[in-house]
Amino acid sequence: MTAVAATVPYLTLKAAWLAGSHLGIPEGSGLLEPRLFTTVANAVSLLMDAAVIVLVLVLTRPWGRRVPSWLLLVPAFVATGLLIPIVLGFPGQLLLRALGQGPDAAVRAAEEPFLDPWVFHVVYAGFIVQAMALAGLFVPYARERWGRRWQGPLGARLPSPTGVVAGAAAVLALAISGTHFYWAFGGTAGQNAAQIAQYSSDAGVVSAVHGTCALTAAVGAVLLAGGGARRARWPLAIAWTGSAATLCWGMWMLAAIGGGDAGPDERTTTAGYLIYAGQMIIALLTTAVLGRFLTGRRAA
Numbered sequence: 224m225t226a227v228a229a230t231v232p233y234l235t236l237k238a239a240w241l242a243g244s245h246l247g248i249p250e251g252s253g254l255l256e257p258r259l260f261t262t263v264a265n266a267v268s269l270l271m272d273a274a275v276i277v278l279v280l281v282l283t284r285p286w287g288r289r290v291p292s293w294l295l296l297v298p299a300f301v302a303t304g305l306l307i308p309i310v311l312g313f314p315g316q317l318l319l320r321a322l323g324q325g326p327d328a329a330v331r332a333a334e335e336p337f338l339d340p341w342v343f344h345v346v347y348a349g350f351i352v353q354a355m356a357l358a359g360l361f362v363p364y365a366r367e368r369w370g371r372r373w374q375g376p377l378g379a380r381l382p383s384p385t386g387v388v389a390g391a392a393a394v395l396a397l398a399i400s401g402t403h404f405y406w407a408f409g410g411t412a413g414q415n416a417a418q419i420a421q422y423s424s425d426a427g428v429v430s431a432v433h434g435t436c437a438l439t440a441a442v443g444a445v446l447l448a449g450g451g452a453r454r455a456r457w458p459l460a461i462a463w464t465g466s467a468a469t470l471c472w473g474m475w476m477l478a479a480i481g482g483g484d485a486g487p488d489e490r491t492t493t494a495g496y497l498i499y500a501g502q503m504i505i506a507l508l509t510t511a512v513l514g515r516f517l518t519g520r521r522a523a
């Protein structure tokens with residue numbers, strides 16, 4: 224049970240923090256301040272990672288075939304959305320650092336203490352292993368249970384209203400991803416003073432990943448709506464992956480910035496709120512197209 228073993232570091236840290244331990248938290252970190260939001264966030268994230276264990280059982284036990292589809296697909300969608308940006312982003316950050324393009328001393332000095340570096344390495348490595356293991360379990364399960372939905376070509380073009388929805392997702396994705404890529408390469412418009420001062424290759428990679436996920440979601444929506452002779456599995460896969468990552472991280476970021484006590488230089492700008500909300504809208508539009516496509520395949 225590789226996926227289960229990979230949850231141990233994160234669950235151990237979260238349980239220790241909830242119990243009052245300061246393991247991995249440096250002096251001066253805002254996490255040392257007693258705040259209800261931090262406690263709730265730790266508890267919720269612990270439960271979310273513990274849900275991976277339940278998901279593994281559903282995917283590997285005979286009784287898992289009898290679980291209602293929505294009860295499996297919702298947590299699988301959330302797991303995909305939260306893990307994919309880490310799978311893409313963390314290795315990218317490490318690669319740039321290995322090439323000598325990581326954050327310089329001035330940026331590191333400007334950053335407020337948050338967590339010891341080893342925490343990110345241990346936790347993110349565990350998340351990447353979880354993602355790979357869950358994918359290895361989910362794909363065969365889904366092929367056996369719902370494989371007929373993506374067998375063969377895309378088929379006929381979806382009804383016109385669905386095409387309009389896909390087009391709206393594409394237009395919005397161009398704006399949202401364009402902003403993310405602008406930030407990724409050092410653009411400052413729409414950012415607060417702290418983000419500008421602390422810009423580094425790490426922040427650039429994060430922005431680039433979010434921009435890529437938004438574009439991926441929209442491309443999947445357009446392909447599904449357009450139909451054709453292309454095999455259905457790849458458009459389905461990219462629509463699922465892109466919309467999951469864009470929705471979950473948009474929601475996560477809005478929750479994070481809404482629950483903190485930010486200083487004057489750290490307050491999220493109007494542009495920031497619009498970008499995260501826009502990510503969620505792109506994902507919801509893509510999910511609507513995805514649902515319409517699968518509904519049509521079921522009827523057929």
